[in-house]
Amino acid sequence: xxxxxxxxxxxxxxxxxxxxxxxxxxxxxxxxxxxxxxxxxxxxxxxxxxxxxxxxxxxxxxxxxxxxxxxxxxxxxxxxxxxxxxxxxxxxxxxxxxxxxxxxxxxxxxxxxxxxxxxxxxxxxxxxxxxxxxxxxxxxxxxxxxxxxxxxxxxxxxxxxxxxxxxxxxxxxxxxxxxxxxxxxxxxxxxxxxxxxxxx
Numbered sequence: 522x523x524x525x526x527x528x529x530x531x532x533x534x535x536x537x538x539x540x541x542x543x544x545x546x547x548x549x550x551x552x553x554x555x556x557x558x559x560x561x562x563x564x565x566x567x568x569x570x571x572x573x574x575x576x577x578x579x580x581x582x583x584x585x586x587x588x589x590x591x592x593x594x595x596x597x598x599x600x601x602x603x604x605x606x607x608x609x610x611x612x613x614x615x616x617x618x619x620x621x622x623x624x625x626x627x628x629x630x631x632x633x634x635x636x637x638x639x640x641x642x643x644x645x646x647x648x649x650x651x652x653x654x655x656x657x658x659x660x661x662x663x664x665x666x667x668x669x670x671x672x673x674x675x676x677x678x679x680x681x682x683x684x685x686x687x688x689x690x691x692x693x694x695x696x697x698x699x700x701x702x703x704x705x706x707x708x709x710x711x712x713x714x715x716x717x718x719x720x721x
Contacts, residue, residue, distance in 0.1 A: 572628030
C-alpha cells in the first residue's frame with residue numbers, strides 16, 4: 522500500500538512537471554513571436570515604403586548615435602549625401618507614376634550595393650529624391666570608393682520601364698567627421714560639397 526502511494530505520487534509529480542514544461546514552452550513561443558512582431562513593426566517604422574530604404578527618422582537616430590560614439594571613442598564615420606540631377610525632369614515629363622517607379626529603381630540599386638559591400642552601410646531616403654549613405658567606422662578614402670561604386674552602378678544600369686530608357690544621375694557630397702566638429706557643422710559641410718557638385 523505504501524509502495525503504490527509513493528508510485529502514484531511519483532506519477533503525479535511527473536505529470537505536473539510535464540504540464541509546467543508545456544506551459545513554459547508555450548510562454549517561450551509567445552515571447553519569441555511577440556519579439557518577431559515588434560522587430561517587424563520597428564522595421565516598418567524605420568523604412569521608406571516606396572524605396573524600401575531606411576527613412577529620415579532612422580537616419581537622424583543613426584548618425585546621432587555614431588557622432589556620440591565618435592566623441593567618446595574617436596571611432597570615425599563618414600556620410601555620402603546624394604541628390605538626383607534629373608529626377609524632377611523625369612517626374613515632370615512622364616508623371617508621378619513613373620516618378621514612383623524611378624524611386625523604386627533607385628532603392629533597388631542602392632540596396633544591391635549594400636549587399637555587395639564588405640562593410641556595414643546604412644542607406645536612407647531622406648527626401649523626395651535625396652538619399653543619405655551612412656558609413657560607420659569608415660574614413661573619407663573608403664567613403665569616396667563607395668561613392669564611385671554608386672556612380673558606376675547607375676551608369677551601368679539605366680532606368681528602363683514602360684518604353685522609357687534613361688540614366689538617372691546624382692550629385693554627391695562626401696565627408697568624414699573631424700575632431701572638434703559639431704554634428705550640425707559636419708552635415709552642413711557635406712551639404713556644401715553636394716551644392717558645389719550640383720553647380721559643376
